[in-house]
Amino acid sequence: MAAPITFDLAEATTLAHSLVEWVATEREIRVLAIKGPVASHYGLRAPRVSADADVLVEPSRFDDLCVLLEGRGWHERVGRETPSLLTRHSRTFIHDAWPCDIDVHRLFPGFFADPGQAFEALWKGRSSLTVAHVAVSIPSRAGAAVISALHAQRNARSTRNVDELSSLRTVIVQEFDKAERDEFYGIATSGKAVWVLRDIIGELGLGAVFEDVPAEDQRRWDINRTHIEDGSTVGWWIQVHGAPWYRKPAIIFRAAWVPRRDIPRNSLSAIPSRAEAWSYQRARWRRGIRAMLSYRSAGRRY
Structure with missing residues (x-):
């Protein structure tokens, strides 16, 4: 071959x-x-x-x-x-x-x-x-x-x-x-x-x-260009803030937890092991916490 x-x-x-x-x-x-x-x-x-x-x-x-x-x-x-x-x-x-x-x-x-x-x-x-x-x-x-x-x-x-x-x-x-x-x-x-x-x-x-x-697009553009590396976290935060109370828990859960099958990867068949999934989750949580602290310290509003 x-x-x-x-x-x-x-x-x-x-x-x-x-x-x-x-x-x-x-x-x-x-x-x-x-x-x-x-x-x-x-x-x-x-x-x-x-x-x-x-x-x-x-x-x-x-x-x-x-x-x-x-x-x-x-x-x-x-x-x-x-x-x-x-x-x-x-x-x-x-x-x-x-x-x-x-x-x-x-x-x-x-x-x-x-x-x-x-x-x-x-x-x-x-x-x-x-x-x-x-x-x-x-x-x-x-x-x-x-x-x-x-x-x-x-x-x-x-x-x-x-x-x-x-x-x-x-x-x-x-x-x-x-x-x-x-x-x-x-x-x-x-x-x-x-x-x-x-x-x-x-x-x-x-x-x-x-x-x-x-004006709303201006606001989102400015937030994105200042927090582009944290865009996903900030996006979740804004979505939670804008949702009615009965939907907030479900959104927070989706933001915090990624099922193994949805963990980003190149191959559909290469599902991460449980150990790899936990490592990925912990890294996400650390990034998310840093992103929220950065976002709030900048005095951002929703």
């Missing part, structure tokens, strides 16, 4: 973008490669190897693309759904023979417009990048800059995100012409991301800053 073909992470993420483009084009599904290699291609961030291939698909065909990937051996990790501060925006797929993930986005966090409207704003100015001999659709440089800025804004604790946002500002100031600056602002406006990107828009004079995000 021939040995299985293996490749490193950098090769895998490159080929994964080509695979998604090929699979999507075959069924006339519009998809854009985003983040990692696209940002590096445009010089919006320093090159580095990504652990996954991120793609944004036209929302109406999101389920179709996921089914196509599943038909080629890609599957989600085992695990239960937990409360999220922001709208569910993607599904992450893995493959037993690939060392990388594929993150399929139906929308990109930070855009608060209808997902289809935000996608069309990015698709309108699209370009292409040849990846593994396949022409992969990507946003324009301005569109990629909006995606990079939104990604950097999601985590206020990340030093790397702060550094990348600073580098992005420099690129826009030094390299973007008026048309690209106007396009950046136009995409932010169409995608209802002006409030999220208010600092960079205001500092660089890209356009008028205004609130295009409802």
